[in-house]
Amino acid sequence: MVFSTSATAAPRRRWRWASLVLIVALLSACVGQSPTASTQQAHILSVGATLEPPTMNPSASPAASIPQVLLYNVYETLVKMDPTGTLKPLLAQEWDVSSDRTVYTFQLNPAARFASGSPVNAQAVVTSFNRIKTESTIQAPLVEQMAVVKSTEAVDDHTVKVTLSRPSNLWLFDMSSTAGIIYDPNALATLDTTPSGSGPFVLKQWNKGQSVVLASSGSYWGTAPRLDSVTFRYFTDPNAMNAAMLAGDLDVISNLQNPDAIDQFSDTGRFTVTQGTTTGEVVMALNNSRARLKDVRVRQAISMAIDKKALLDTVWNGKGTLVGSMAVPTDPWYEDLTSIDAYNPEKAKELLADAKASDLALKLRVPTIAYATKSAQFVESALRQVGIKVTVEELDFATWLKDVHNGGNYDLSIVAHVEARDLRRFTDPDYYFHYDNTQYNKEFQAADEAPADELVPLMSKSVRTLAEQAAAVWLFALPNLVITTANVTGVPQNAATLSFDLTTIATR
């Protein structure tokens, strides 16, 4: 190749050009960006949450992320659970119970309307309840909760009569959760993507993989919400959620997923930290169908070998409540049962020796969820101290669900049971606890069917029986750790339901 020497000037100029372009490009990348948009404008709220709803249809999936966004905000129920665990009127103004406690008559609020404008009438209730019993793709827990319903009838436009096959106190409680949602009968075909309820908010936009935006419906039949628009943003990485909060991109962390990081929010001028309780018990399930674990002494020994206070400190930074059985502080029948099978490794060894189970070797299979894997390590070492050999195995959640939860292939497992009042699980010998205790079943049924004033003492008794029989090991109840910016008010201390209830929240 031949070229003249005079060409030297040209490439040099070109190079200068290229470097100029490069520098401008880099500078514009660093400087030319507008600063973060302020989320502090009045009445707009940005809420950080962990799991995105897999669908917008609460009846199609038991994922707790669905009621978190939709319950009480977009969808309403006949009765509502307040943060103290008491039932309050919502769509039903009042209700009567027949003397044999099997017939409930609800008087609907005549003002109640769906966001579409059509009235919430008795027929809507009948349709909503009946579809749980007739459709095939309804999530299992709802089918279970509605199994006790014999029939639902519209007496007149605003009166509904629900007949149960036997009395059930828990059924009315369940009516305050997903099972009791009243759907707009004209919108059932598109529930998966377009929720259609009677709540103060409507779904404005669902940005898959990122966020769900709710907006005030503008025509709410009750007290209008104090927020115009609420965005739930989803973070699989808890550190990313905390960073967004610290950077000022979020107004609320709906529930802090790494309590170790709580000190990041200690600046009270900027942040408010609300600490309370949830309905989620972290349960170490004992497979009661295993011969060795059928022996109550072995189960008690396992429970006694674990210092639950130390476990909570190690695993969840001491945040949470030690409960000792299948009840949480917002349950009316809750009492602190941690003294039963309290930490006592010497007694544990004696019990194991009595039961001739000193050579126990158990498989602890846990889903890969932070509290479960951390607890598993603690449990493994605690049980080793009393001579129980534990092999820990971590499974992804889908595999865990199939193999452990549905397949029953495990000795010990750890998972949070987040549903409220889920102690009925122990009455079902087919459930993965495989717990089968006639005395407990009778006590539970008596409490469920009791007259209202006897419910609490009877339910307390059955909760105590579970603890005394060490049907499982209750490690702790998950805390409700809500972080808000200082100008957000009205966040309830406790989460008595799965809903992140926006109706009381306001921004200054």
Added chain:
Amino acid sequence: MRILAFLGRRLGIFALSLLGASLLVFAVCAALPGEVAAIILGEGATPDQIAKLTAQLGLDRPWPVRYAEWVGGMLRGDFGTSYFTGQNVLQLMAPRIAVTLWLVFFALVLSVLVAVPVGMLAAMKRRSWIGFVASAAAQLGMAIPAFWAAIALVLVFAVWLHQLPANGYVPLTTDPASWAAHLVLPVISLAIVQASVLVRYVRSAFIEVLSEDYYRTARAVGWRPFPALLRHGLRNAALSLVTVIGLQLASVLVGAIVIESVFALPGLGSQLLDAVSQRDLSIVQGVVMFLAAAVLLINFLVDLSYAWIDPRLRTGDER
């Protein structure tokens, strides 16, 4: 004619690879433990309910039928529907593809823009402290995990300086300035490792050029070192660099999955992770197939680009 035969052969290989990838993707998904019906129905579902829903979703049919249906659908542009919401998979993927595409594209462009000059500098000044610093910086960049760099960048620019959003995404059409602001940190985090890897290749490619006759000739007729290297060395070095960049694409895509999670970006990576954990296999298959096709396509284009970069390949024997 030769170029047509070359093209034809490459296309054939491309199609065969796609077929192989589809078989592999389907087999792996079929082998995943866990059932979507059990996850949809949740705790307490009876085996009977699970079996009923499985049948309703069409998942009880033999695998050759399901495979043929899936591949047949894709050939018609139909990737199936989500088991969870019944939504069209391709429509669910489309906005995700845009996010990942921007992320990967800018990360590659940035790493090339940084790596080529730095690598050239490292080659030319390899015996002085400048070259040493450039090489050391590249070593360091390779050693830093992308997620760590991401966390550090977020801490500095979002949490301390409040200059950039910590994470999240805004579509280009909604707000271009905000879109760019949301992409800066993820792109830089992803580009650091890629640029560092590339610097080493650029450096060695240009060291080779420095010893070539044509470079010495250019210098002899009065070109200064840097322009001579640019004008005469770049095209020669480009051949191996394009190959490396093509290969890097796969690792950029893998890196993007991690970065998307750290920055809460709604891209293909986070969609894949969600779908795997929910066993929404029609989405898993769709996304993996798309990624595989993208990598194969890029490699196909890289093959074609050889002919464009190197005139000798156009006229002489193709290898």
